[in-house]
Amino acid sequence: xxxxxxxxxxxxxxxxxxxxxxxxxxxxxxxxxxxxxxxxxxxxxxxxxxxxxxxxxxxxxxxxxxxxxxxxxxxxxxxxxxxxxxxxxxxxxxxxxxxxxxxxxxxxxxxxxxxxxxxxxxxxxxxxxxxxxxxxxxxxxxxxxxxxxxxxxxxxxxxxxxxxxxxxxxxxxxxxxxxxxxxxxxxxxxxxxxxxxxxxxxxxxxxxxxxxxxxxxxxxxxxxxxxxxxxxxxxxxxxxxxxxxxxxxxxxxxxxxxxxxxxxxxxxxxxxxxxxxxxxxxxx
Amino acid sequence: xxxxxxxxxxxxxxxxxxxxxxxxxxxxxxxxxxxxxxxxxxxxxxxxxxxxxxxxxxxxxxxxxxxxxxxxxxxxxxxxxxxxxxxxxxxxxxxxxxxxxxxxxxxxxxxxxxxxxxxxxxxxxxxxxxxxxxxxxxxxxxxxxxxxxxxxxxxxxxxxxxxxxxxxxxxxxxxxxxxxxxxxxxxxxxxxxxxxxxxxxxxxxxxxxxxxxxxxxxxxxxxxxxxxxxxxxxxxxxxxxxxxxxxxxxxxxxxxxxxxxxxxxxxxxxxxxxxxxxxxxxxxxxxxxxxxxxxxxxxxxxxxxxxxxxxxxxxxxxxxxxxxxxxxxxxxxxxxxxxxxxxxxxxxxxxxxxxxxxxxxxxxxxxxxxxxxxxxxxxxxxxxxxxxxxxxxxxxxxxxxxxxxxxxxxxxxxxxxxxxxxxxxxxxxxxxxxxxxxxxxxxxxxxxxxxxxxxxxxxxxxxxxxxxxxxxxxxxxxxxxxxxxxxxxxxxxxxxxxxxxxxxxxxxxxxxxxxxxxxxxxxxxxxxxxxxxxxxxxxxxxxxxxxxxxxxxxxxxxxxxxxxxxxxxxxxxxxxxxxxxxxx
Numbered sequence: 001x002x003x004x005x006x007x008x009x010x011x012x013x014x015x016x017x018x019x020x021x022x023x024x025x026x027x028x029x030x031x032x033x034x035x036x037x038x039x040x041x042x043x044x045x046x047x048x049x050x051x052x053x054x055x056x057x058x059x060x061x062x063x064x065x066x067x068x069x070x071x072x073x074x075x076x077x078x079x080x081x082x083x084x085x086x087x088x089x090x091x092x093x094x095x096x097x098x099x100x101x102x103x104x105x106x107x108x109x110x111x112x113x114x115x116x117x118x119x120x121x122x123x124x125x126x127x128x129x130x131x132x133x134x135x136x137x138x139x140x141x142x143x144x145x146x147x148x149x150x151x152x153x154x155x156x157x158x159x160x161x162x163x164x165x166x167x168x169x170x171x172x173x174x175x176x177x178x179x180x181x182x183x184x185x186x187x188x189x190x191x192x193x194x195x196x197x198x199x200x201x202x203x204x205x206x207x208x209x210x211x212x213x214x215x216x217x218x219x220x221x222x223x224x225x226x227x228x229x230x231x232x233x234x235x236x237x238x239x240x241x242x243x244x245x246x247x248x249x250x251x252x253x254x255x256x257x258x259x260x261x262x263x264x265x266x267x268x269x270x271x272x273x274x275x276x277x278x279x280x281x282x283x284x
Numbered sequence: 285x286x287x288x289x290x291x292x293x294x295x296x297x298x299x300x301x302x303x304x305x306x307x308x309x310x311x312x313x314x315x316x317x318x319x320x321x322x323x324x325x326x327x328x329x330x331x332x333x334x335x336x337x338x339x340x341x342x343x344x345x346x347x348x349x350x351x352x353x354x355x356x357x358x359x360x361x362x363x364x365x366x367x368x369x370x371x372x373x374x375x376x377x378x379x380x381x382x383x384x385x386x387x388x389x390x391x392x393x394x395x396x397x398x399x400x401x402x403x404x405x406x407x408x409x410x411x412x413x414x415x416x417x418x419x420x421x422x423x424x425x426x427x428x429x430x431x432x433x434x435x436x437x438x439x440x441x442x443x444x445x446x447x448x449x450x451x452x453x454x455x456x457x458x459x460x461x462x463x464x465x466x467x468x469x470x471x472x473x474x475x476x477x478x479x480x481x482x483x484x485x486x487x488x489x490x491x492x493x494x495x496x497x498x499x500x501x502x503x504x505x506x507x508x509x510x511x512x513x514x515x516x517x518x519x520x521x522x523x524x525x526x527x528x529x530x531x532x533x534x535x536x537x538x539x540x541x542x543x544x545x546x547x548x549x550x551x552x553x554x555x556x557x558x559x560x561x562x563x564x565x566x567x568x569x570x571x572x573x574x575x576x577x578x579x580x581x582x583x584x585x586x587x588x589x590x591x592x593x594x595x596x597x598x599x600x601x602x603x604x605x606x607x608x609x610x611x612x613x614x615x616x617x618x619x620x621x622x623x624x625x626x627x628x629x630x631x632x633x634x635x636x637x638x639x640x641x642x643x644x645x646x647x648x649x650x651x652x653x654x655x656x657x658x659x660x661x662x663x664x665x666x667x668x669x670x671x672x673x674x675x676x677x678x679x680x681x682x683x684x685x686x687x688x689x690x691x692x693x694x695x696x697x698x699x700x701x702x703x704x705x706x707x708x709x710x711x712x713x714x715x716x717x718x719x720x721x722x723x724x725x726x727x728x729x730x731x732x733x734x735x736x737x738x739x740x741x742x743x744x745x746x747x748x749x750x751x752x753x754x755x756x757x758x759x760x761x762x763x764x765x766x767x768x769x770x771x772x773x774x775x776x777x778x779x780x781x782x783x784x785x786x787x788x789x790x791x792x793x794x795x796x797x798x799x800x801x802x803x804x805x806x807x808x809x810x811x812x813x814x815x816x817x818x819x820x821x822x823x824x825x826x827x828x829x830x831x832x833x834x835x836x837x838x839x840x841x842x843x844x845x846x847x848x849x850x851x852x853x854x855x856x857x858x859x860x861x862x863x864x865x866x867x868x
Contacts, residue, residue: 020725049709054552064714065725070706071714072555073726074548075578081545085552085560086706088536089510093556093706114541262531274532275504282491282501284321284665 011045013038018068023059027216029180029206030060030127036183037096037125038067040190052095054083056103058134060127060206063098077107080115080124087120091261094194098125102132105141105161112163116170116199118259123193123200126163127180129208129215137211147212163203164240164251168233173198173256175236177227177248180206181218185225185248192250198258205245221246229253295350295483297435298357300378302343303366308424311449312364313344314663315428319437319445321492321665324485326352328630329663332377333602334370341370343378348435350483352666354629354774358854360384362477363404364431366424368393376849380404385477387430389423407472414467420456421464429468436479439469491668495630496521496563496660498669499589499653500529502637503561505671507645508587509535510560512549514542514568517601518657519591522563543568547575547588554584555715557678557705559645561587566595566608569652573615576650580620580740582715583693583703585644585678589637592656594848603848604657606770607821612652613799613829621741622650624799628755628773630664635672636796639752642676647743648703654798656820658771658850678703681711692724693736699743745800753797756809759784762791764864765813767806767836769795769826771850776818778853779860788864798826806835814867815840816860822846 016038024030041051051069055061057076064071070093074082083097097115104112104126115122130147132138138151141161148155164175174196178186186204193200205222207215227249230236236252269277299316303309310331317329327348334340345360347353359379365371365388375398380386382403388395390408399406411426418426432442442465443458450457493501500522503511511530513523523537530537536553540546546562554560564572569590579586592608594600612624623643627636637653644651681690681702692713694701701722704711718726719733727733757777768776773794780792793809815836817827827842843859845851 047709048712049707052556052706065716068712070555070712072552072582073714073716073718074551074582075574075717078544078548078575081540081548082552082555084545085510085512085538085549085554086556087552088538088549089553089558089560090556090706110541111545114545261536271533274529278501278504278529278532279668282493282497282668284318284490284492 011042013042016041016048016067016069018066020065022066023062025210027209028059029129029208030063032180032183033125033127033186033204033206034063034066036186036190039183039187040194043187043191044194046094050093052083052086052090052093054079054086054095054097056099056108058100058103058132060098060100061103077103078111079103080108080111080122083122084115084118084120087122088261095121096123096125096194098127100133101126101128101130101142102140105163109141113166113170116167116172116201119171119173119199119256120259121197121199123190123202125190125202125204127204127206128163129206129212130160131208131211133208133211162240164201165237167201168236168240168252171199171256172201173254174200174250175240175252176200176202176250178202178204179218179222179224179248180204181222182224182248188225189250196253198256223247225249227251231255294353296353296357297348297477297479298360299346299348299362299364299431299435300343300360301346301364301366302341302371302374302378303424304341304369307366308422309342309366310344312424312428312431313346315442315445315449316346316431316437317663317665318448318492319432319441320348320480321490322441322444323437323480324487325350325480325483325665326490327665328353330356330658331661332374334373341373343374345377348480350486352631354631354664355778356775356850356852358852362387362431362434364427365389365395366427368396371396372398385434387427387434387472389427409471411468414464414471418460418463418467420460422461425461425464426468426471429465430471432465433469433472434477434479436481439466489668490665492663492665494521494661494663495633495655496591497525498630498633499637499655499660500525502634503587503641504529504533505634506638506641507559508561508641509533509558510538510550510553511535511562512538512540512546512553512560513562513564514540514546516565516568518593518661519563519565519568519589521661522589522591543571544575547572547586550586551575551579551582551584554586555706559585559641561589561641563589563591565591565593565601566611567598569608569611569615576622576652577616577618577620578717579650580616580622581717583648583701583740584715585648587641587644587651587653589653589655591660592654594846600848602657604771604850605821605847606656606772606819607823607825607846609654609798609819609821609825609829612654619737619741621744622652622799623647623744623797624652624654625797626654626770626795627659628770628794628796630659630662631666631669633659634669638672639674642674645678646676646700647747648678648700649740649744654770656771680704681708689723691722693720693722693739695722695735695739699739699746749797749802753795753802753805755794755796757792759789759791762789763814764789764816764867765791765793765810766816766818766860767793767795767826767830768818769798772818772820775851775853775856779856782853783857783860790860795826798829801830801833801835803833803835806830810836813837816843816863817841818843818851818856820845820847820851
């Protein structure tokens with residue numbers, strides 16, 4: 001689906017924003033992600049009260065307060081777990097989780113793997129600037145091994161984490177990379193991700209102008225929306241591992257089994273009739 | 285006779301069964317418990333396991349009575365050994381004396397030295413010989429017949445219990461097993477035990493339920509619609525029990541990748557408007573601690589059941605201790621008021637867990653419900669317990685008002701703010717673990733911080749909890765008051781009641797609502813008293829907590845002992861007497 005085909009509806013991007021001004025630094029890539037997200041929600045015309053936006057801790061995790069939706073700014077690394085509980089309990093909601101590379105791939109790494117594996121209908125937005133910004137500039141799992149910082153004066157020497165590869169291996173059914181400097185492409189990716197049935201990882205390269213000023217040059221290297229989606233994980237793996245990290249677009253989209261609430265399936269009798277059966281089973 | 289010290293008119297019988305893995309000792313216990321229940325009596329069954337997952341030795345201890353019974357006997361009157369492999373592991377749990385009768389299969393090992401030294405009467409039977417004559421039969425079923433005969437349990441009750449336990453394996457299995465039981469019943473026809481024959485059976489309906497199941501049932505009655513948990517001994521039975529009923533009643537269960545996830549899943553579901561809980565034990569509670577603080581700060585209702593085991597670290601996962609009270613009270617960082625509640629016995633586990641879930645909803649806070657391995661994994665035959673009729677609802681805002689924007693953490697008279705849930709129009713807000721103002725927006729201002737801290741403390745301290753905060757058993761002219769909690773309660777109660785019958789005057793308080801403490805009431809009850817706090821941990825955690833709150837006199841004493849062996853009334857009585865004598 002192209003953006004031209006999406007029918008124009010009543011909702012406008014600004015309807016989704018709150019009155020709070022972001023804490024982000026001037027020039028931060030996250031501003032554009034916030035804008036792209038509100039545009040995607042407006043295009044999809046989702047009612048504000050039917051959106052659950054869950055985050056962890058970090059610069060990017062401040063996102064929920066900047067939207068006028070049901071938000072949850074939780075604790076570091078646990079956004080996906082909280083979002084999974086919300087989605088299972090409330091399958092009627094559009095559930096979006098958001099955070100940064102440290103929150104999602106380091107402290108939250110286990111939840112990332114298992115959220116991919118469950119493939120619940122959740123959209124996960126990772127604003128990846130390859131640095132811990134809120135704690136002022138430490139290397140994260142996606143930082144280059146050579147990047148020098150106070151905490152790793154000679155670089156970490158560790159090869160960086162491949163989030164899209166891990167997501168594919170773990171069972172996510174929608175995997176894309178976006179760039180905050182390409183609002184149109186990003187809006188399209190987010191729109192598709194939210195519409196996708198299953199777990200969607202949207203990994204977004206978002207420059208940290210304060211602690212990684214060299215990332216301001218990313219726009220020179222990024223290739224905008226040059227990726228073709230595959231439904232076959234083998235082909236997607238080749239595309240993901242064959243990329244230098246500057247390609248954008250949807251890499252993988254598959255129709256995989258989605259973990260859903262059992263509560264909606266048809267039950268015999270009312271809950272109170274069921275409670276009678278449950279209690280009678282205890283009798284000697 | 286067992287429990288002679290107790291001078292009770294209640295009929296009681298204490299049995300034990302042991303065997304290595306695969307001998308079916310636990311099966312014999314479960315069938316006996318159910319058969320005695322069908323015969324019209326009460327009982328309980330506790331278990332002891334070796335550390336192996338499968339193939340390990342195991343033992344069950346059974347207590348039968350013509351009235352509900354939760355305490356443990358002084359010694360085992362009849363012990364059945366299906367074999368003697370690693371029996372020494374159970375020396376503590378299965379006390380044998382010269383009054384004990386021990387029946388064993390003499391086709392295998394000889395009884396170990398410690399059994400002979402106990403002076404118990406030993407009867408070796410060639411059970412294996414019977415098994416060989418009955419095609420498809422098993423030794424444990426023959427042994428079951430021997431025990432049934434010894435305690436005067438009619439075979440049709442065994443058959444009914446077998447039908448229930450083994451019926452799904454087909455009628456042949458039941459027939460074969462029953463043939464073995466019948467053969468066993470003819471092996472030893474002398475009945476030296478005063479068995480069930482003289483007891484008065486009841487016709488009233490009774491439950492066969494474990495404490496963990498009761499805990500799950502109470503939560504279901506409280507409207508539970510979501511549970512998330514990571515497996516951990518001895519708490520896993522709670523969510524295993526909940527899996528089916530939750531699906532039946534339109535709820536959901538999520539198997540979490542770890543306890544960090546489980547607690548956050550509960551918070552997410554509850555934020556979505558659904559009564560939610562998790563269950564765990566000490567190590568898992570440690571992992572949940574950060575998120576529990578989030579539930580407190582963001583005022584999200586959440587019930588956490590922790591089933592204590594021996595600690596610290598991995599400790600003794602399969603056995604009981606009351607040593608995680610400090611953890612439940614103090615583990616959270618910051619000033620994080622929450623509720624800590626404990627049932628006093630298995631019989632009230634369902635009502636206390638129902639109350640706990642409803643309190644979490646009404647007060648929009650974290651409730652830690654503290655039980656332990658004994659309360660959780662003991663199986664009881666008991667009178668059914670009615671559901672409570674509680675009017676404790678989550679307060680919700682009325683429809684949005686155009687003029688004023690919704691204030692999620694608005695100050696109110698009760699300090700409880702109406703909580704909107706996703707889907708409600710124009711009542712959106714962002715829940716936050718950051719310090720926030722009434723609107724819910726992050727704030728680091730001193731005024732907002734103090735205001736919201738006080739609000740969260742006040743809503744818990746001002747609430748009217750009613751009589752359920754404790755079980756108080758006052759005694760006229762008592763100079764002594766004993767305070768206890770959790771699984772120690774039943775043993776202490778029986779010891780106190782017996783001493784009082786013998787002329788002592790002791791009052792008893794069993795605490796259910798441990799935080800916030802009903803300090804003023806406790807002061808009123810204990811200010812003229814000599815107070816003894818009894819609990820099963822090494823550092824006297826409840827005692828020090830009560831002193832810190834100035835809820836008991838400064839000269840109060842503690843009787844604190846680590847697990848995993850539970851207090852028995854017969855052990856406690858002389859110790860309480862010695863303590864009272866020391867006060868004079």
